[in-house]
Amino acid sequence: MRDVATKTIVVVTTGGTIAGTASPDGAIHPTVDGSAFIANAKAPADVDLRLHDLMSTDSARMSFVEMDSIAAAVATAMAEESTDGVVILHGTDTMQETAMLVDLQHDDPRPVVFTGAQRPADHNEPDGPGNLTAAIALAADVDSRGRGVLISFGDEVVPARGARKVHTTDLRGFEGAAAARKVLGRCSIAGTRVDIVTLYPGVDATAIDAYVAAGASGLVLEAMGSGNANPTVVDAVRRSVAAGVTVVVTSRVHEGPVAATYGGGGGGVDLVAAGALVSTNLRASQSRILLAALLAHKTPQADIADWFSAR
Numbered sequence: 001m002r003d004v005a006t007k008t009i010v011v012v013t014t015g016g017t018i019a020g021t022a023s024p025d026g027a028i029h030p031t032v033d034g035s036a037f038i039a040n041a042k043a044p045a046d047v048d049l050r051l052h053d054l055m056s057t058d059s060a061r062m063s064f065v066e067m068d069s070i071a072a073a074v075a076t077a078m079a080e081e082s083t084d085g086v087v088i089l090h091g092t093d094t095m096q097e098t099a100m101l102v103d104l105q106h107d108d109p110r111p112v113v114f115t116g117a118q119r120p121a122d123h124n125e126p127d128g129p130g131n132l133t134a135a136i137a138l139a140a141d142v143d144s145r146g147r148g149v150l151i152s153f154g155d156e157v158v159p160a161r162g163a164r165k166v167h168t169t170d171l172r173g174f175e176g177a178a179a180a181r182k183v184l185g186r187c188s189i190a191g192t193r194v195d196i197v198t199l200y201p202g203v204d205a206t207a208i209d210a211y212v213a214a215g216a217s218g219l220v221l222e223a224m225g226s227g228n229a230n231p232t233v234v235d236a237v238r239r240s241v242a243a244g245v246t247v248v249v250t251s252r253v254h255e256g257p258v259a260a261t262y263g264g265g266g267g268g269v270d271l272v273a274a275g276a277l278v279s280t281n282l283r284a285s286q287s288r289i290l291l292a293a294l295l296a297h298k299t300p301q302a303d304i305a306d307w308f309s310a311r
């Protein structure tokens with residue numbers, strides 16, 4: 001028991017490599033349970049940690065169901081007046097998706113900080129303990145208030161909006177990108193199907209038509225260059241939009257804005273003429289979360305376009 005407990009930080013555990021250990025075959029699985037994190041965490045003297053041991057999964061196995069339940073856990077923590085901040089321990093593979101979902105719903109100045117690890121807990125030099133210490137300090141820091149959801153990882157702090165994993169193994173695994181922050185509010189995205197279609201030279205309509213047939217209500221095109229495709233894709237987009245599917249164009253290029261610039265039957269101008277919307281700054285993984293949330297909220301198409309152009 002600490003003497004001067006003035007702040008309460010809720011630690012939500014979900015699994016990931018930070019909780020991972022190698023099984024006899026060498027494969028890493030999350031096995032460390034939440035109480036071990038709390039027992040070993042180095043928190044500032046004025047911080048009390050409250051554990052919410054939510055799940056234990058590799059984040060690549062998550063669907064919208066798990067992401068919804070993490071967002072719900074944050075809302076539950078925020079409903080407690082005694083909560084000063086929340087730290088979420090999460091696998092790195094899909095941290096950018098869950099952090100985006102939580103950020104869209106987090107209408108409160110209290111800090112929410114995601115962290116995880118690139119190396120498992122049984123590594124001889126694990127990065128998880130240091131990342132956890134930094135995340136707790138960040139969540140307890142009054143200067144973090146009003147900054148929205150943050151990712152604290154490898155001595156860096158990145159806003160959730162625009163964040164992406166940029167390295168498979170480096171201890172500084174995340175980068176941020178310019179992205180304005182607007183809050184949508186609480187919603188559940190499970191049951192809203194949004195698929196990502198990667199575009200490449202010679203791509204045809206097979207994937208687009210299959211996703212629409214499977215019941216997608218939204219498609220995110222990871223287009224070429226500044227947001228370009230070919231005439232076959234443009235035709236498929238026109239069919240999809242006519243069938244009531246919302247189509248959003250992003251890019252497979254890492255940096256720079258996406259814009260309807262090129263024509264010729266397959267360019268961004270043609271995609272927009274076929275009914276697609278342009279995601280100016282958010283790339284595919286976070287565009288998918290935003291689109292699912294907007295569709296789950298029954299947002300009118302004109303407003304959906306604004307959300308993507310504002311980002």
Ligand SMILES: NC(=O)C[C@H](N)C(=O)O
Nearest residue numbers: 016017058059091092093
């Ligand atoms: N570094 C990690 O956490 C990767 C792991 N596969 C996960 O996302 O759960």
